[in-house]
Amino acid sequence: MGMKDQFQDKAEDLANKAKEKMGQGQGKGKDEASERGAQRDEVSERMQREEDRMDQDYDV
Secondary structure (H helix, E strand, O other), X not given: OOHHHHHHHHHHHHHXXXXXXXXXXXXXXXXXXXXXXXXXXXXXHHHHHHHHHHHXXXXX
């Protein structure tokens, strides 16, 4: 195996590792974004229930 082949193999290894890391990072980012979205939805629902409750208090 010549030097060119060794460098080419090393470059391919590094490229594959970089792709794996990017794939893991994106998955993690998507999971975190989904979690934040779910939390936002939960907070919005709570706020809406509180507003509805306040409206009912004033209607009485």
